[in-house]
Amino acid sequence: MEKLLEVENLTKIFTLGSVLSRVKITAVDNISFFIRPAEIFALAGESGCGKSTTARIIMGFERATSGTIIHNGRREGKNEKVWFTEGIQAIFQDPFATFNPLRTVERYFFETIQNYRLATSKQEAIERIDAKLRLVGLTYDDLAGKYPSEFSGGQLQRISIARALLTDPKLIIADEPVSMVDASLRMSIVNLFKRLRDDFGVSVLYITHDLATAYYVCDRIAIMFRGKIVEMGTVEQVLMAPKHPYTQLLRASIPEADPARRWQGMIRLSDIEQDEYLRQGCRFAGRCPHVMDVCRRVTPPQFDVDGAQVACHLYAEMPRSDEVLIASQGQ
Amino acid sequence: MGDAILRAEALRAFYALDIYGKTKIIQAVNDVDLEIRENEVYGIAGESGCGKSTLLKALAAAIEPPLRLMGGKVVYRVNGAEIDVATLSQEEKRRLRMTYIAYVPQGSMSVLNPVMRIRDTYRDFIESHLDVRQKGEAFALAREHLVELGLPPKILDAYPHQLSGGMRQRVTIALATLLKPRIIIGDEPTTALDVVVQRGVVQLLRDVQSRLKNTIVLVTHDMGVHANIADRIGIMYAGKIVEEASAERIFGAPTHPYTRYLIDSLPRFGDKTPRESVPGSPPSLANPPSGCPFHPRCPHAMEICKREMPGFTRVAPDHRVACWLVGEGSYGKAA
Numbered sequence: 001m002e003k004l005l006e007v008e009n010l011t012k013i014f015t016l017g018s019v020l021s022r023v024k025i026t027a028v029d030n031i032s033f034f035i036r037p038a039e040i041f042a043l044a045g046e047s048g049c050g051k052s053t054t055a056r057i058i059m060g061f062e063r064a065t066s067g068t069i070i071h072n073g074r075r076e077g078k079n080e081k082v083w084f085t086e087g088i089q090a091i092f093q094d095p096f097a098t099f100n101p102l103r104t105v106e107r108y109f110f111e112t113i114q115n116y117r118l119a120t121s122k123q124e125a126i127e128r129i130d131a132k133l134r135l136v137g138l139t140y141d142d143l144a145g146k147y148p149s150e151f152s153g154g155q156l157q158r159i160s161i162a163r164a165l166l167t168d169p170k171l172i173i174a175d176e177p178v179s180m181v182d183a184s185l186r187m188s189i190v191n192l193f194k195r196l197r198d199d200f201g202v203s204v205l206y207i208t209h210d211l212a213t214a215y216y217v218c219d220r221i222a223i224m225f226r227g228k229i230v231e232m233g234t235v236e237q238v239l240m241a242p243k244h245p246y247t248q249l250l251r252a253s254i255p256e257a258d259p260a261r262r263w264q265g266m267i268r269l270s271d272i273e274q275d276e277y278l279r280q281g282c283r284f285a286g287r288c289p290h291v292m293d294v295c296r297r298v299t300p301p302q303f304d305v306d307g308a309q310v311a312c313h314l315y316a317e318m319p320r321s322d323e324v325l326i327a328s329q330g331q
Numbered sequence: 332m333g334d335a336i337l338r339a340e341a342l343r344a345f346y347a348l349d350i351y352g353k354t355k356i357i358q359a360v361n362d363v364d365l366e367i368r369e370n371e372v373y374g375i376a377g378e379s380g381c382g383k384s385t386l387l388k389a390l391a392a393a394i395e396p397p398l399r400l401m402g403g404k405v406v407y408r409v410n411g412a413e414i415d416v417a418t419l420s421q422e423e424k425r426r427l428r429m430t431y432i433a434y435v436p437q438g439s440m441s442v443l444n445p446v447m448r449i450r451d452t453y454r455d456f457i458e459s460h461l462d463v464r465q466k467g468e469a470f471a472l473a474r475e476h477l478v479e480l481g482l483p484p485k486i487l488d489a490y491p492h493q494l495s496g497g498m499r500q501r502v503t504i505a506l507a508t509l510l511k512p513r514i515i516i517g518d519e520p521t522t523a524l525d526v527v528v529q530r531g532v533v534q535l536l537r538d539v540q541s542r543l544k545n546t547i548v549l550v551t552h553d554m555g556v557h558a559n560i561a562d563r564i565g566i567m568y569a570g571k572i573v574e575e576a577s578a579e580r581i582f583g584a585p586t587h588p589y590t591r592y593l594i595d596s597l598p599r600f601g602d603k604t605p606r607e608s609v610p611g612s613p614p615s616l617a618n619p620p621s622g623c624p625f626h627p628r629c630p631h632a633m634e635i636c637k638r639e640m641p642g643f644t645r646v647a648p649d650h651r652v653a654c655w656l657v658g659e660g661s662y663g664k665a666a
Contacts, residue, residue: 046526046527046528152612152613154612155612182378182552182613183593184378184589184596184613185378186596186608187596187607188607191607209525212597212598215598215600216598216606239600249527253527253530254555255526255530255558256558256600257554257555257582257599258558259559259561259582262560263533
């Protein structure tokens with residue numbers, strides 16, 4: 001099985017507070033996943049679950065405490081960033097913060113072309129920019145000499161994507177790309193990811209809290225909770241038949257756009273978030289309706305449940321994911 | 332559902348900005364007629380920059396420069412008597428605020444004073460609105476109210492930063508409902524929250540509403556939240572209400588082309604059929620298109636759409652649409 005990007009046992013620990021009252025928060029706790037070529041992979045969860053930290057580590061903005069990132073079979077080294085970023089480009093959440101309001105938008109394009117030496121003349125550069133802009137439904141003339149304030153949020157986000165495509169990346173890391181875009185324009189961005197995958201074989205790491213768009217656009221999904229991946233599998237497996245109690249809660253909490261199917265029953269919320277990071281064993285144990293004794297003591301390993309990986313003691317009789325992996329490699 | 336408790340008549344509220352000696356007018360609320368009833372949850376939906384927050388400000392009688400009331404009026408019905416908000420003095424408005432009409436904002440962190448315990452915020456609030464002499468009395472009142480809403484009273488001793496975002500937002504809602512207001516106005520109260528927490532907050536709002544039998548006016552762009560809580564929904568586009576109906580009809584039989592796009596573009600679980608977003612970009616309110624403001628993006632636009640704004644047509648009981656496709660009426664009058 002070909003893997004475009006592989007993340008192995010990634011951990012990131014932040015230290016908070018002064019010397020006297022030091023608290024260690026494990027923002028990302030020993031997570032592993034991989035992305036195949038031409039695949040949209042979602043990393044989903046609530047705020048503070050570590051999804052953005054994971055993305056920042058992959059993009060090189062943050063150093064991992066431990067763990068490795070393997071891109072195209074090469075390990076990410078310290079001094080060879082260019083080959084790495086050429087293959088992986090990023091799109092950020094807030095399109096208005098991405099662009100400096102005092103610079104014309106086209107300058108970002110020329111800068112990228114210069115940094116990666118993608119063209120030898122201005123004419124060639126403009127042709128390349130125009131070709132990429134056409135993929136997102138714009139042209140170079142639409143943007144020549146204009147400032148970010150002259151575009152809507154949806155347009156700027158599409159421009160961001162076109163800029164990312166300049167280097168012909170194999171993977172785009174999109175950190176909440178639609179959460180700041182109006183609902184009426186969201187689908188135009190999401191559909192663009194689909195087209196990039198289907199027509200150009202580009203993979204996308206789609207980081208989101210919006211499970212409905214994740215279901216619509218993604219192939220596989222990993223649900224994170226307080227730094228851990230609690231469930232991973234295809235979107236059909238994870239979102240249509242969630243196994244982990246947290247995924248079940250998350251899935252049931254999505255407001256469905258149907259007045260006939262309103263939320264029933266009550267839910268419990270955590271009062272103080274820090275407790276959940278510092279908790280021993282399963283971090284969902286404080287709110288889980290199926291909590292057992294073992295949950296409070298032992299961190300659950302990932303079990304293989306109908307093809308999805310679920311980190312929950314409820315499935316203790318199922319084979320463990322690492323054993324399944326070893327068995328399949330042995331064949 | 333009862334009688335109208337809050338009415339807007341041909342309401343127009345514009346921002347007048349003075350930029351280098353040139354006056355720029357932003358037509359944020361342009362000719363809005365609304366009738367919000369007792370004991371209902373009225374949702375207002377629309378994209379950012381369509382004027383929905385400005386409409387709320389006008390409804391809450393919180394019009395302050397650069398926002399100006401350019402025409403029309405907002406009418407409250409207090410104890411059976413109708414009051415035109417524009418005629419009230421500052422002091423009278425202050426007295427109505429929180430006891431008659433309360434406001435829940437989006438960012439709870441900017442409401443709660445970060446250097447004051449929740450308890451002190453409560454005391455401030457109670458002392459400025461109620462005639463309470465004793466410190467302990469205000470405190471007991473706050474504690475009682477929190478217990479009633481199912482929130483742990485120990486949070487009174489906490490500072491805002493010690494609470495989670497969802498808890499903070501629920502404290503804000505508790506604060507807004509302390510004096511049992513007849514109308515609660517919520518400006519995207521759940522937008523900054525996670526889905527699970529959002530569900531908890533919507534749960535609390537719904538709970539409060541069914542206990543007090545009052546009115547909630549809720550602005551959010553999240554159609555899922557509207558589907559979950561609203562009884563009636565008004566769809567706003569470029570400063571105007573373009574469609575209004577019960578939640579069931581907005582989701583089941585959307586009629587305005589904009590509403591249809593809005594509903595059809597929502598991703599749903601178990602359904603991967605391709606979805607389209609609305610073509611084009613939202614209009615600028617400083618320079619809105621002529622006629623129907625949606626015509627540059629509308630696939631069904633006709634000649635008349637470019638010239639004249641359509642009036643409301645009643646397509647069903649309690650369902651009105653402002654679109655030339657469904658016939659004509661005179662704009663501004665609920666036909």
